[in-house]
Amino acid sequence: QVQLVQSGAEVKKPGASVKVSCKTSGYTFTDYYIHWVRQAPGQGLEWMGWINPNNGGTNSAQNFQGRVTMTRDTSISTVYMELSGLRSDDTGIYYCARDVIRPHGGYALDYWGQGTLVTVSS
Amino acid sequence: QSALTQPVSVSGSPGQSITISCTGTSSDFGTYNLVSWFQQHPGKAPKLMIYEVSKRPSGVSNRFSGSRSGNTASLTISGLQAEDEADYYCCSYVGSSRGVFGGGTKLTVL
Numbered sequence: 001q002v003q004l005v006q007s008g009a010e011v012k013k014p015g016a017s018v019k020v021s022c023k024t025s026g027y028t029f030t031d032y033y034i035h036w037v038r039q040a041p042g043q044g045l046e047w048m049g050w051i052n053p054n055n056g057g058t059n060s061a062q063n064f065q066g067r068v069t070m071t072r073d074t075s076i077s078t079v080y081m082e083l084s085g086l087r088s089d090d091t092g093i094y095y096c097a098r099d100v101i102r103p104h105g106g107y108a109l110d111y112w113g114q115g116t117l118v119t120v121s122s
Numbered sequence: 123q124s125a126l127t128q129p130v131s132v133s134g135s136p137g138q139s140i141t142i143s144c145t146g147t148s149s150d151f152g153t154y155n156l157v158s159w160f161q162q163h164p165g166k167a168p169k170l171m172i173y174e175v176s177k178r179p180s181g182v183s184n185r186f187s188g189s190r191s192g193n194t195a196s197l198t199i200s201g202l203q204a205e206d207e208a209d210y211y212c213c214s215y216v217g218s219s220r221g222v223f224g225g226g227t228k229l230t231v232l
Contacts, residue, residue: 035221037168044125044226045160045168045211050219059219095167101174106156107213107221108173115167 002026004113017084020116022096029077030054033105036081040092086120126224133230139200142227144212156215157195163208207231
């Protein structure tokens with residue numbers, strides 16, 4: 001069965017960086033894009049970006065450009081999202097999600113990780 | 123990129139039908155048919171309910187349907203049930219290989 005398992009909660013100081021992992025299983029890793037989505041406390045969903053695990057290509061929302069880096073390790077079917085220059089308003093739950101539409105994705109996110117809470121506080 | 127516009131809240135009684143709208147600009151939706159809808163219960167990860175405007179993933183009830191007219195996409199839930207009470211989000215491809223979510227709609231089943 002398809003599973004996306006994310007790394008555990010993080011507490012970071014303003015200005016620091018955080019790296020969240022998303023380990024996938026149950027399907028061919030390189031066949032499906034992975035998206036990252038953020039949800040601030042009590043707020044809605046915010047699309048951050050995607051990575052193509054096949055070739056490592058990425059794209060991100062303008063709000064995160066220059067601060068977010070998405071990478072993958074095909075040997076362990078895992079993608080990573082690193083966010084730098086953390087601010088208090090970066091506090092929230094970060095989700096990875098698989099895009100079921102092949103080959104180029106279509107924002108149809110059918111399997112989600114359990115979410116990783118990132119808290120930014122001095 | 124601004125969020126797509128959704129009503130903050132909608133409500134309906136069990137058995138009724140409700141529709142949640144998702145409005146963007148012509149440049150948001152363009153000629154793409156890549157609109158998805160997600161259901162999120164408190165404390166849970168979102169669940170895909172509709173993709174490519176009107177397609178239902180396997181396992182999603184046929185009480186859920188999607189459509190699009192011009193710059194507005196819609197999610198209709200028929201035969202409302204208590205378990206449908208949740209937050210609903212639309213999401214669309216908006217060009218330049220980017221996507222955006224709507225602000226979310228809280229559905230209350232009276």
